[in-house]
Amino acid sequence: MIQDVEWRTELSNKREKRFYHPNIRAIGEGICVSKGPFGRPITVPSTMAAATMNPILESLQAINETRLEIRSQTASSPANYFILVPTLRCNIACKYCQVSRVAETARGFDWDVKVQAQALDFICATDAYEITVEFQGGEPLLRLDVLRAVTEGLGARGKKAKIVVCTNLQKVHAEAWEFLKESEALISTSFDGTWADHDLYRTQGAENLAEFRGNLTKAMEVLGPDRVSLTTTFNPHTAPAPHEVFGDMRELGVRMMFIRPVNYLGFARKSFRETRDDTPWDDYYLTFLNALIDHNRGQEMALSEYYFTYVLRRILDPRRGEHVDLRNPAPLGRDYFVIGERGDVFPSDEARMLYRTGQIDLRIGHVATGLDHQKIAQLNEHADNRSDPECAKCVYQAVCGRDLVDDISRYGTIDLPRHRTRHCQRHMSIFDFILKKLATASATDLSTMAAMAGLSSLDVSAYRANYNV
Ligand code: SF4
Structure with missing residues (x-):
C-alpha cells in the first residue's frame, strides 16, 4: 500500500x-x-x-x-515589469495598508527630477519592447506629473508600455480621469468585499465611502470592467460570509475579483497582530470557492476569482508562470523590478516593505548606480x-x-x-x-469552473481515467 x-x-x-x-x-x-x-x-x-x-x-x-x-x-526573459513608487504619501489611512505610507503633507517621500530621469534610463535599458509599468504608492495619483512624464518618456524612447495605476480611487480629479483614459491605463484598486467592511477598514466614514463608491462606479462605466481590477483583503479571522461578497460584487458589475488574506507587512502588521497566524485562511478560501461555484451555477455571467483561475490553468498547463508568487524557477532581480521613492531597486514589493520596516535590507541596486549582481546571485541560489x-x-x-x-x-x-x-x-x-x-x-460544476477560468470546457481525462466516479 x-x-x-x-x-x-x-x-x-x-x-x-x-x-x-x-x-x-x-x-x-x-x-x-x-x-x-x-x-x-x-x-x-x-x-x-x-x-x-x-x-x-x-x-x-x-x-x-x-x-x-x-x-x-x-525562463530568463528580459525585464518587462516595473513597479514604480513615485511617492509614499497617501490621502487616506487604511487599516489594511500593507505599505509604509506617510501623510499627504509629508516631505521627502517623493521622486525628485533626478530620480525620475534615472528611473526612466533604468527602465529603458531593458531589451524588452513591450513592458508593463505599474504605479504604486502611497497614492500615485498625487504625482500625476510623474505618471505623465514617465508614460510619455517611455513612448518617446520606443517602448510600448502597458500602464497600471494602483489607486485608492478616493480623490480623482478631472486631469487624472483624462490621463487614465488617454493612456488606456488599467486600474487596480482595493474593495474589501462588502461596503460595510470597506468602510470599516479603509474609508472610515460615510462621506469618504460615498466618494470612493462614486469613483469606482465611474471607473467601471468610463474605463469598463475589463480595465478595473479589484483586490479584496480579508482578515481571515473575521472574513464576511461569501454570499454577502458576491452580492456587492455583482451590484458593481465585477467579473473577476482577487481575494487574499491581510499580508503580515507594513501597517497591517501593527493593526492586525492576530494575522501572524493566517491558517484559518485555507478553510475560508476553499469554502469561498465552493460557494462561488454554487453561486455561478446557471448564471449568465460567471463571477470569478483570479487566483483560483490562475492555479487551475497552471495545473492544466504548468508552463503558465506569470504570477510571481507561483513560478519556478522564481528568480529575483531578473524580469521584475520595484523602484522605491528614493530610487532604490528591490526584487519585489514585499522586499521593499521589509526594508521600510527595518526587517532586512533586500535592496538590489539603485537607479543611479545599477544592480548589485552579487546580491542577486546570492538570493537566487535558493530560487528553484x-x-x-x-x-x-x-x-x-x-x-x-x-x-x-x-x-x-x-x-x-x-x-x-x-x-x-x-x-x-x-x-x-x-x-x-x-x-x-x-x-x-459533476459535469455542471466542471462547466461552471471552465466558465470561471475563461475556458470553453475542461478536459478531465487525465484525472478520472482510472476509476469510476
Ligand atoms: S512541497 Fe514544495 S512543491 Fe510541494 S506544495 Fe510544498 S512548496 Fe509546493
Missing part, C-alpha cells in the same frame, strides 16, 4: 490524515495525486500499488527534470524548488513555486522545511482542492 510516512502538518489537523510518499499524495477517498507526463499532477486510484507505479514514475521523473531544465534556461528536498519529491512541484521573500518576512529565514511554511501549506490546500474537483466534480 502507498503509505510510507504518515504526514500530518501542524495546521491540517482538522482535515483527514494525509499520506506522504515520494510522488504520491492521497487527497480523498480512493484518490491519490501523482506526477504525470511532464510533471503535471494527475490523479490515480489509491489502490494502485507503489510497485506498479514506481517504474512509471521513475521514467516520468527523468522527463520532468529535463523539462524543468529546459524551462529554467528559457528543484534544489529543495521536499519539493523535489512533491507531486505538485511542476505547478508550484518558491517565495523566498515571504519566508524571510514570516520566519526570518529561508531554511524551514517546506511543509512548515505558509507558502507550502496554502498552496498544497489549493492544489488538493482543484485536483479533487477535476477528479470528482
